[in-house]
Amino acid sequence: MNKWKQAFRVFFRILRDAEYAQWLQQKEDERAQGSRPAARRSEAVTLLAVLQREGRLVDFLQETIDSYSDAQVGAAVRDVHRSCRSALERMFAPGPVLKEAEGEAVQVGKDYDPGRMRLLGNVAGEPPYNGTLVHSGWAATRCELPVWNGSEESIPVIAPAEVELK
Structure with a gap:
């Protein structure tokens, strides 16, 4: 009352x-x-937007390449690869999960983390296991995605439409 x-x-x-x-x-x-919360965008869309802006990755992947020669595809891939690799290096600085060289013997302890190592082949019994490193994996040594400042309508936009004015 x-x-x-x-x-x-x-x-x-x-x-x-x-x-x-x-x-x-x-x-x-x-x-x-x-x-009123600010408009939020998925970090996955932000990453795609960076790879598109800097390397035209989405354009390349969305293009049907069946009619192009291997040489034409190879030339396009070189530019996309160079630009996208540079963007990934700047934002994530990927480094190996394991320091051993591929092909070296590796012992997997009983407290191994399945998020860091995937066991292939004949996995039987209990660890420790002995095996050969097939791929050293990748881990982000930093995570510096650009800050996105856009409107509600542009949240899902990977790349804006481009209009040439005459």
Whole structure:
């Protein structure tokens, strides 16, 4: 019941006191603006946007390449590879999960992390296991995606449409 009394008091004070009404409206507006979250975009879309902007990766992957010669595809791949590799290096600095060279003998302890190592071949019994490193894996040594500042409508946009003006 106390809230009802307070509500009536505020209501009648607003009717009598224009300055108070204006102050209350200002507080309500500030609260509404502050509670509205900024548009958020998936980091996956941001990554695709960077790879598209810098290496035209999405254009390349979406293109049907059946009609092109191997030489034409190879030439296109070289540019896409160079640009996308540079972007990945700048944002993630990928490094090997395991320091041993591929082809070297590796012992897998009983406390191994399946997120860091995938066991192939004849996996039987309990660790430790002995095997040969087939691929050293990749791990991000940093993660520096660009900050995205866009509108709600542009959240899913990987690459904006390009319009040439004449």
